[in-house]
Amino acid sequence: MLIEAVSTDDSERLVAEVSQAQSHGTPLSIRGGNSKAFLGRPVQGTPIDTRSHRGVVSYDPTELVITARAGTPVAELAAVLDAAGQMLPCEPPEFDGTATVGGMVAAGLAGPRRPWSGSVRDFVLGCRVITGRALHLRFGGEVMKNVAGYDVSRLLAGSFGCLGLITEVSFKVLPKPRALGSLALDLEAGEALRELSAWRPAGLPISGAAHVDGRLHVRLEGGTGSVASAMDRIGGTELDPRFWDALREHRLAFFDDPRPLWRLSLPNASPLTPLPGDTLLDWAGAQRWLKSEAPATTIRQIAHAAGGHATCFTPRVDAERFSPLPPTLLRFHQRLKQQLDPRGLFNPGRLYVDL
Structure with missing residues (x-):
């Protein structure tokens, strides 16, 4: 362009x-x-x-x-x-x-x-x-x-x-990194999060980890040798690197679903929590996109119980876009x-x- x-x-x-x-x-x-x-x-x-x-x-x-x-x-x-x-x-x-x-x-x-x-x-x-x-x-x-x-x-x-x-x-x-590699593995969401947890202590040069449609997508960036070694360890099939642009820009098919879009921001390594709709896991599970017609209170209660918060990315008459602030924090903002x-x-x- x-x-x-x-x-x-x-x-x-x-x-x-x-x-x-x-x-x-x-x-x-x-x-x-x-x-x-x-x-x-x-x-x-x-x-x-x-x-x-x-x-x-x-x-x-x-x-x-x-x-x-x-x-x-x-x-x-x-x-x-x-x-x-x-x-x-x-x-x-x-x-x-x-x-x-x-x-x-x-x-x-x-x-x-x-x-x-x-x-x-x-x-x-x-x-x-x-x-x-x-x-x-x-x-x-x-x-x-x-x-x-x-x-x-x-x-x-x-x-x-x-x-x-x-x-x-x-x-x-x-x-920009000297080398880049993208891989996809056929794993269910729970399996994907367990694999990511296992890779974390190894210091693999991961710079993207997203799970959607039954597949874990992994991006590796860094030196040529470290990226090649990590790709050999992880395995899977090569992935078109344009996937990451499509994810960033919300151009994946997941985002075409007409249901309201929610983003749940959760602590790192949060366990997999059942959500009332279809999900896309990004940021190695710390950011969870949700397509759901469920009430805003239900979605926010789930996010709060997991130690995070939920933001509505779709205008809705029944929901504030951002999670309500606790009174003390609201006074600080004011x-x-x-x-x-x-x-x-x-x-x-x-x-x-x-x-």
Whole structure:
């Protein structure tokens, strides 16, 4: 796919729109590519579009750091890195090229490599953000240890735009692995989880493990020798590596099922729990996708009992998208919102009705 690189600094317009909203107390609905509009509660507010504020600001492959504006398509960022033999290891979804850098950080969604490489938050070094007081501030920088007190840059990851309008982000990147192998084994889900547990102490270079349709899919990345050795040990049949892109982008046949889609996030090595529907296990079982018509309370009770939580990826009138917060944690979120966005301008209610 040909990626057209465009660089435009439109921050003055964004600051002016936030300033006007701040003076009138007008709520704002932040949008980039709108690829993740299905996540969270609908927002009633004046749209503020970040897509014109785009482009790579700086990139030094020798320092493994790239800085890009919020409206930059994730696909464009990935293409720039790929040309230099590098990558953003958390492999965020691109959603047919519509996902933007700002939305990637705001949503915090990561791909199949997440348990072995880290989350989006782990690769954010610094950012620029427009606050609820219409101040355009910079937090963090371009090195890993540069923060005292709250790390606001990483705090914005997963905030869904409720704390401020991200305009620019600096990321730590890594070289692409020298070798890659993908295998598929015919195993039931319980067997697959037991095999993964057995492989863990051996230090195999696994960077993806998903179970769907009665097959365990495994990705191996690293040095040529270590990948070849691991493939010999695991066995199975070779798998088209495009499987991992399809999984990340929700293009597998599993996701075509018309029933509501749920994501259960569970502790590592959680035992297999019966779920009311069809499942796809990702992240070696820590992320479990569920297609089900079961009531939201039932699904969330199962996730909670296993030590995790459930998120609804399909708009439903009978369910909040995110699991309710305990009262103490909700108060903490509310205090953060009050500090960074005192007038409640940004995406009010996107995460929870009280935020």
